[in-house]
Amino acid sequence: MDKHSVLKGYFGHDSFREGQEVLVDAILSGHDALGIMPTGAGKSICYQVPALLMRGITIVVSPLISLMKDQVNALIGCGVRAAYLNSSLSAEQYGRALTLASQGAFSLIYCAPERLLTPSFLSFAENADIAMVTVDEAHCVSQWGQDFRPSYLRIPEFISRLRRRPIVSAFTATATQRVKEDIISMLRLNSPEQVVTSFDRQNLYFGVESPPDKYERLCGILERNTDKSGIIYATSRKNVEELCERLSHDGYSVTRYHAGLDDVEKHRNQDDFLYDRKRIMVATNAFGMGIDKSNVSFVIHFNMPLDIESYYQEAGRCGRDGSFGECILLFSQRDVRTCRYMIEHDSGDNGLDEQTLAIVKKGQLARLDKMQRYCQTTDCLRGYILRYFGEKAPDRCTCSNKGGCSNCDGEFEDMDITIESQKVLSCVYRLAQRKLSFGEAVIADILKGRSTAKVTGFSLETLSTFGIMPDSTLVSIKRIIRFLETEGCLAKNAYGSYELTSRARAVLIERKPVKMKVPKKTPVKALGTSKAGRNIERSTTRPELFWRLRSLRNRKAQEEKLPAYIIFNDSSLRDMCEKLPRTEEEFMYISGVGEAKCRKYAKDFTAEICRFLDEQKRQQTVK
Known part of the structure; x- marks a missing residue:
């Protein structure tokens, strides 16, 4: 068989998608490979097709113990000899599976990174013909990634223990340039063939809303998605419990998932969702990595996630089969405070030393800032995501045959904020004269004229800019501060405090006009209506x-x-x-x-x- 006959004969596809064939060819030629492809782009085909053509076993390292069974069942359903080896098996089952693996019964074996260096698995691997080691969710190896797992750092040690070095391939849905470099370095990939496909999921609609009542708005979205399957993400276990209970009381087919549940309930609830016994899953970010459920039609974030990587990966779990998917984020300023608190009070129970933990937290706070900007930008949301991952983007976007995000669908007008900008920049300048710098919260308090503990503690009420924006809300002042940062008039130093840049002179001294896009004031739409909800889903013949x-x-x-x-x-x-x-x-x-x-x-x-x-x-x- 060749690659095309394997693709059709086992998986039923007539041709490869973007990037797949390049990686397949590289692996079959004996080269290491790195694929960065968004959720739904078909990463698994890139290593499964070569695994069926090479002599020997492919070990797939995955953190998804709870989903390995479904992944393997899907392969078996396609006629592929596959197995999983993890803690869900009894000692007898595990031993039997290892014996069959040693006899060459499987082409692919899925296992967790924690299991690689256990005596029994290592004994099997050292004596087996391992053709390839594939690292799924490879971003977990980087402390700059959103799901850093120290256990991934031991993968190279496992590979070094094998009697010959196999091909090593790595795949992830999201990775910045820094994370990509970490993957190559820490997994010790040898001049890998690298493919980074477009992050633009054209079938997904992105929306950000700041409703006065999140739950009411959530129900409106659910009402226009009747009989469809979807995921609702919330930040905390408490939020998940409260949302699930309230939705269930209101008659929705819903279940829950978070790290605080015992394993029995986790598996039961996950299966209820995967098997369509429950239509809606309410979950923390503990749920979803590797979910292959193809008929998820919507993903709603009830709270803002910690970073763009997590958001895009979670949102990308809808529309996996190419159908229209709706990704809505319900944002509030309280979400920002909650996320910051979670980062700053991380106890470090993941086994990191203090120095490494400090580096990880610094990266998390930087990513949180970018996430907050996404929620508050008036520019194209799809473009913001694409530029974050280093991809060029058009000024406006589309999805299917309609607008592709709530900002491109919405109507905006230019608001002159020249005077307000001058006041903000003047405040930063006056602080610098005293050799001081602060973040947006303190600057906003000064301009608003609030005598907070920090303001009085540094005698900031004596500044000439104290109280010069009394009629502005703190939210609007902070929005202008972040806008000026985006425009390059302000920059954050290493401590997260704002300083003037050379561009500030044009506004402060040369009186250059500053205009910011803001939504036009229009009558409130009825719950459940939006351009995304109006006949945007691809029609079905018959x-x-x-x-x-x-x-x-x-x-x-x-x-x-x-x-x-x-x-x-x-x-x-x-x-x-x-x-x-x-x-x-x-x-x-x-x-x-x-x-x-x-x-x-x-x-x-x-x-x-x-x-x-x-x-x-x-x-x-x-x-």
């Missing part, structure tokens, strides 16, 4: 047939005790509705149908399609 095929898929999933998306995702069902296959040969042309699935499901699905067509023909005859 919707009645789609629902019949979906019901058939769900029955098959229940019989086989598998999540429905592992049988077929919604895009495969839509393709069936479009192509109307009536024979096994025709069924092989459906997207996502490989040889194993064709043998297993073609008869039942083509029979349902034939019944539908016969019924349609009889109805036409009666008319």
Whole structure:
């Protein structure tokens, strides 16, 4: 077999997506590889196809113990010999799996990084023919990444213990340039083939809202997504508990997930969501990494997350099959304070020494600042994300056939803030004269004329700029401060305090006009309405047939005790509705149908399609 026959025969795809074939070819040529590809871009194909063509075993290192079973079941459903080795197995099951692995029974073996150097696994690996070690969620190796895991630092030690160095491949959905460099260095990749595909998920709509009542707005969004599956992220366990209880009381099909639940409930709730027994998952960021559920239609952040990396990875869990996905963040200033508190009061229970922990916290605070700016920018939200990851972006964006974010959909007007900007910059200048510098909170207090402890402690009420913006709110003053930073008139020093830049002169001395975009004041829209919610989802040919095929898929999933998306995702069902296959040969042309699935499901699905067509023909005859 070659790469194309493996792609079609096992996974049912006629061609590779952007970036996949380059990485597949590099691995098959014996080179290390690094793929940075957004959620839904098909990272797994990049190592699964070579694994099925190479002699020997591919070890997939993944932190996702709770999801390895589903990942392996999906591969087995495609006819791939795969297994997982983790703590969910009994001692007898684990021993049996290792024995089979030693006999060459599996092409791919998934395991957690903590297990690599255990005596039993190491004994197996040292004597096995390991062709490749694949590191999934590779950003976890970097202390500058959003999910740093010290256990990932031991992966190179495991590789060094093997009798010969295998090919090493690494994959992640999000990585800045600094994190990418860390991945290459810390995993000791040898001149890897590097592919960074576009972070632009064209099927996703991004929105940021600051409603007076978050819960009321949340319910409005849920009402326009009736019968669709989605995830609601909240910052804390307490928020998750309260939201889940309130939504359940109000009649929503909902379950919960956070690190405080015992393993039994975690697995039960996760399965309820994956198997579509519950429509909505309310969770902390403990849920979701590696979730392959293809029919998630919306992701709502009830609270602002800690960084853009986490937000984009979590938001990207909807629309994985190419269908329209709605990503809405409900923002408030309180979210910023909560996130800052969480970072500053991290006890360091993850095994980091004080110096390393300080470095990690510094990076977290810097990323939090960028996250806050995303929530408050009036520029294109999609463009903000793309530029954050080093990608060029247009001034305005699109999603499907409509606007692609709430800012590009919204209406703005220019507000002259020249005088307000001069007051802010003058305040920073007066502080510098006293050899002082502060962050936005203290500057806003001075301008507002608030005699806080810090203001009086430094005698800042004696400044000429004290109280010169009494009619402005603290929120609006802080917004102007951040805008001036964005415009390059202010810059933060190493301590997070603001200082003037050379550009400030044009505003302060030369009286250069300053204008800031602000939303136009318009009547409040009815709950649940938005451009994103108006017929933006890709239409389905023959919707009645789609629902019949979906019901058939769900029955098959229940019989086989598998999540429905592992049988077929919604895009495969839509393709069936479009192509109307009536024979096994025709069924092989459906997207996502490989040889194993064709043998297993073609008869039942083509029979349902034939019944539908016969019924349609009889109805036409009666008319």
